[in-house]
Amino acid sequence: MKATSSMAASGRVLLLILDGWGIGKNDESNPIHVVNPKSLQWAREHFPFTSLQASGISVGLPWNEAGNSEVGHLTIGAGRIFYQHLPRISIAIKDGSFAKNQALVGALQHVRERGSTLHLIGLLTKGNTHASLEHLHALIQEATAAGIPFRLHLFTDGQDSPRGSLPDLLRELPQEAVASLVGRHYAMNTEQDWQLTQRAYEIITGVSGTVIAPEALGDTIASYYKEFENESFFPPTRLEGRGTLKDGDAALFFNFREEAMRQLAAACTKEDFSFFPRVELHDIYWAAMTEYEKGLPLHVLFPPQTFPNTLGEVLARQGKTQFRIAETYRYPHVTSFMNGYRNEPFPNEYRVQIPSIATQDPSQHPQLMAQAITDRLVQAIENKSFDCIIANYANGDIIAHTGNYQAAIEAVQTIDQQLEKLLPLALQNDTAVLITASHGNIEEAVSPVTGIPTTQHTGNPVPVYLIAKSLEGRTFPNAGDLLETIGLLADIAPTVLELLGIPPPPEMTGKSLLQSLSLPAL
Template sequence: MTVLLVVLDGFGLNDDPSRNALLAASMWNWRRILDESPHCRLGASGEAVGLPVGQMGNSEVGHLNLGAGFRVLQDLPRITAAIDDGSFFANETLTAICRDVIASGGRLHLLGLVGPGGVHAVDEHIVAMVELAHRSGLPADRVLFHAFTDGRDTPPRSAATFLPALEASFAGHARIATVSGRYYAMDRDSRWERTKRAYDAIVDGHGLPVASAAEAVAAAYARGSGDEFIEPSVVAGTPSLAPGDAVIHLNFRADRARQLTHALALADFDAFDRGDRPIPLDIATLTEYQAADELPVRVAFGPLIIDSLAAHLSRLGMRQLHVAETEKYAHVTYFFNGGVEEPFADEERILVPSNREVATYDLAPEMSAGPITDHLVAAVERGEHDFIVANYANPDMVGHTGVWSAAVTAAEYIDACLGRLTRAVVGAGAVMAITADHGNIEEMRDAAGNPQTKHTTSPVPFVLVGDEYEDVVLRDGSLADVAPTLCELLGIPAGPQMTGTSLIEA
């Protein structure tokens, strides 16, 4: 019997119809599934998934917990704990790179996403790194910060408040050199023309000239742009990168930090023309963005070792299939597999290309859900795999646009896909578990009715679809309980690291 796990990315639970686009959509299949199938609620944020209390969930964290079967202490609280206990300021990688810059007479360039979003970076880590550089003896004019503004995991125009506050917290130990919206600096879908804009500003000082970071934000707002789309801007007096300089990327989440880091670090990089670059640069990342043989940089906080569900199934000789479109492919492979890049034995993968003809997904809210469903229906009907995991990106990616009508369209399209999947699962005698990695689309408006584009702290659903399981009783739990539940459905013991427990009570 095939067990299928469907992850509806960014699909949380919320009873407020004025904020929840799912309640405005005609989701007849979803409502029928809930009426006829056992379901429960799962914690997908904060301590339930190894994040600080009250911290919204995200796709990386969600898929790590789903695949691990235990509460994975995330990089964010792990690094913050190091700051709190003082070990951060003795970190071998970070202190060494500061010593090397002092010895070379170069400058230290710090990169990172700013603001209270907490999904990719936090200001506390940036401030701590500036403090470490100061303690190491680097003067303020040799510590430059390249700020990436958010607008997706924060309100769309909030950088005007928190960016000056962050700059003030540097206490004269560093200054902001460039400002770039995450649209440019943190692309993850091989839109290299965007990455090049951020790269050119950081490396060569080629960008919109501004007198200050605050002016970069104000000018973008005047042009009608929000934080996410601030064009790479260079503060007056910012020098280009030079031999002897070093770079530390302070995002703790890997997926949106890789492209820019590749452009800075790889000698054989060819995704765009770097001119006379690259110059020899000493580069470090706060966490591991990729295996060392693929991205040879220093890493401050190495990865945790996770014995994932995928690894467990592979050892047992069970066949598995992982399916997603480009936007979420890393999540059902690298993250779901516990930070392992290469497929395990007997693991197949299907990558469905995301739509690159549109700038934002409100313009194509169906995304690639149709082709994903085609692959899943065919795989379920063939019955060749013991386990299938798939991700539908629409609720999250369209939710991030803040466009209500597009979110409703996305929800209705996903509903049609769920209808097709349900028919295939029931017809094949398979079982399907439907859940989400975090919330988003269920809170498209804030309390004042303004568009909201960030993730949420909402619980997420867990539903079992299959004739054999229609009468079981499920308990509420967390994402860490999903993998042990899948093991029970597959008729195998839970993996050796799995401290979560099955959601099936009776």
């Protein structure tokens, strides 16, 4: 495919990914509708806009499964659909190959030979964003079938599960095996806050944490709900007599999503770890559902797949310069995930990570670091040094997860302010802009049925805006009904390449959205 001269004349492309920004109902449940961002209203009046599927099979997830940030960025960068971790593991469970997985078999054998215990460690959730209850049940089934004693060290959710769902989730597990609980705020920190990671590590290893009688767990959870609505902050709690990690045991992390497990896995396994003192443990069989980070001494059940010719690789091979920017919350997404799990930058790929605000409650700062990101984008656009700029604004997803409606309104207003600065500047500097989202969330901040705040991802389609001088006045066929999608997230990378005059590689099965546009007016 060859770009026309008018398309290629844009010279540069700015890809803006609005995290958790789907297409929702036109009512009060949708903060985007309530705010009605002026910048996007202007874009709709002058430039083509459409919608894409960003959930379920369209991004390699099971049917009706909501999308998420990791999956969305992987698909955007790859320009194709492939099985994500969730269905890949679920298929292995269904076809029986899971029981024969060598890393899992090795863990069971290690415990059997030593007469020790298997510890299953991960997020207890109704969602399937970071971990899956189906996967945990499969691990429990294999341990039970092998006659292996096991203990559960569980991270309480509060983001990808409905509020107050912890008691129901616990009832789906063997109660006698629950050894500890700790909020994901501690166990799944991604911001190098090692004091939080330390608290999760110490509850698993028995160094610290509140110790309660097993029969008191229900009252403890009820007391917690009187003070907090969000299970993310559940204090590190051990159940008396249930055991902690000891010499000769096996420990298996069952989260499949990588970035939120890197700190805890490093604390448990790295030899040269120095962020806090650790318990001296020997002969532990460490395993993980996926490869959280290259170099960690873990037996990995499902090693990473390879994705040749991602957007970043194609741009690098063409000698194009790239600039990637996001705040800490989503920095791995615009770098590693978009590059097909590649951590190292490609040649001429430059990266900036804006540190996220250190806070337990992001809803108190709904603007997050959007202004700092915009400041750097303004410099990059004006300098005209980069052929392709890729940025993520995390506000939509991060604030929607808090369940704070007013903060969600302010988050949308914040994004509108950034776009009002960037869009005219990009046009002035011969830079085409493509705005989209990785998945839905903030567009359904309140259940339209119950009126209760919601915090989970949605399966809604996501918008796409194409803003370039050569595209003014053109439209997509579905402009009048965005719930009728015209494509997939996999179409983003081929579209970026066509805007830059670069043909997509054969591995990219997505189609350029430019091919669906109306003809220019005569």
